Amino acid sequence: MAVAEESHFGRAAARLGMAQPPLSQRIQRLERHLGVRLFDRTSRQVTITEAGALLLDEAREVLARSEALMAAARRIRDGETGLLRAALPPDISGETVAALLARFSAAAASGLELELHELPTAQQLEGFAAHELDVGLIHHPCDVSGLELGPVLRRELGVLLPGGAPAAALPEVPLASLTGYDLILFPRAGAPAVYDDLLTTCARNGYTPPAVRHAQGASFVRGLVLSAEAVAFSPRDAHDPGAGADPHGTGRGAEAVASPTGRGVVWRPLSGTPLALRHSVAWPGGRGDAAVAAFAEAATHALRATAGALPDLPSRPLHLRPASEYWL
Template sequence: MDIVGHVRCFVAVAEERHFGRAAIRLGMAQPPLSQRIQRLEKEIGVRLFERTSRRVTLTQGGALLLEEARALLARTDTFLAVASRIRDGRSGLLRAALPSGIAGEPVAAILADLRRHQPGLEVELHELSTAEQLARMSSHELDVGLIHHPCDTTGLELGPVLRRELGVLLPPDSPLAARVDVPLSALTGYDLILFPRADAPALYDELLTTCARGGYTPDTVRHGQGDSFIRGLIHSVNAVAFAPPDPGQTADDGGPGIIWRPLAGTPLAWRFSAAWPKDRNSGAVTAFADTALNVLRTTTGVSADRPQHPLHLRPASEYWL
């Protein structure tokens, strides 16, 4: 039995003291209303009304239950309102993640925008690699994230794929600093600093494959993640690293004592999108995905990367087909 619906009928009749007026108020015919009251009385074992041809009055039991019925309806309305806010992304807990390398300004802007437009939503934000995000989504420990492509997106919904061109970070005394842009083949002789392969295996392989096709096969691939650590390696071990330009950065400014140059032909880029499990498509997820991509568009200069095409994952790397 729909107990809430039946209780709503009871309260309407009790307040109107008339089945006809209560039926009009509820938008239903009078016979079904009478049947609902009878079923409710039978279910709870209490007679609620005394009925005559001229009037309807509450029994003593009905009078005692009326306030409880009103309280039940109020709690039901509150429950439905909260559910609506959660469904629309205006309330609840959202477990979200961003990859390492997102600067502090975009992270702060994402959280500020969510607080402004979704004030009842609590965001639990993590810094996780693509591999960690995919694992947590699979184990239902993460609702939405920003992942680097290529990767295995089976079972996921994706937002638009965005692209951010990569340049190269050079030692300050590198002769390549005199160039306007640097071909990949000119990096021969330098070690390469990359993120650990376990963080995003397909992306790692794709970067090395693209370098080899461009004429650059590093003798040694060193691994690092933090900006300070990477710049320390560049200074000390004759190595280079790939990085996007910071907003407002000049070509000579790759950080303290580091030179940044664009790559000739822009062969390398970070490609990323918001992603979430197909069964988690909620208002909160959509709000985070839209906010993250809008902030990145305005603060980091990313561009759309042919989002109308599907991604096809190959054993070692992923390309547009």
């Protein structure tokens, strides 16, 4: 194209930022490859042949498509288009999910598609390792080797317990007052270190449940609390703020859920806030781009705005003790 437009090898070489001999050699190689002569050369001028003129428009189209391909690749590299595979843990409330999606849609480029999955931390880590997941919201503690993290946020846990339980009459519930009640927890495989950390903290605060029952769905958990001598830990934002009032005037809220027996289920804060869920957005190291950054910002903002999550800033670096997986 440059030689055809300049009709001169010297001027074409200067335009392309190269020396003239290599340009002449490239034209010769191209002619051999195509099997046609592109230019008639004399000592004074270069004239495009009829075959060269017929191929010139094709060459312009090929170059334009090549430039479009490179531009698309840059947009994909920078997270401005393509597919972002993301995940959230099952305990995130519907209000938080909706707020995250709204903020992400407003910030993300128009050509970006979000594929959102509901996955516990262990499955998210597997997805990162298998290159099947681009970004996710994980629970700490967990093995974060090879991952980059957004800010760590803390959601305090309260307790769901039968309305007829003695502890339900308290404005704040000490863990030790739950003695004798079974504990309903998510399956350990979903976040082993979080599971173990919760049980260890309960034991340190005087509560060792006679048995641990496994459940995840909110309705199933409430059903177990209503029908058995069991309690469950839950963040306040997992419940409808308008579903129940705080009869003790603590200002921290409580929820009452009706049951066929009339006892209901209530939510109470724990004394001293000993239990919390800690989250941060995570993604494979070195693979962060504009799309990942937009998701991380949207998730962090949604957790703070709808779930009351607060920054969790340790006084020293956090790491895993390999033998126990607990945070130090």
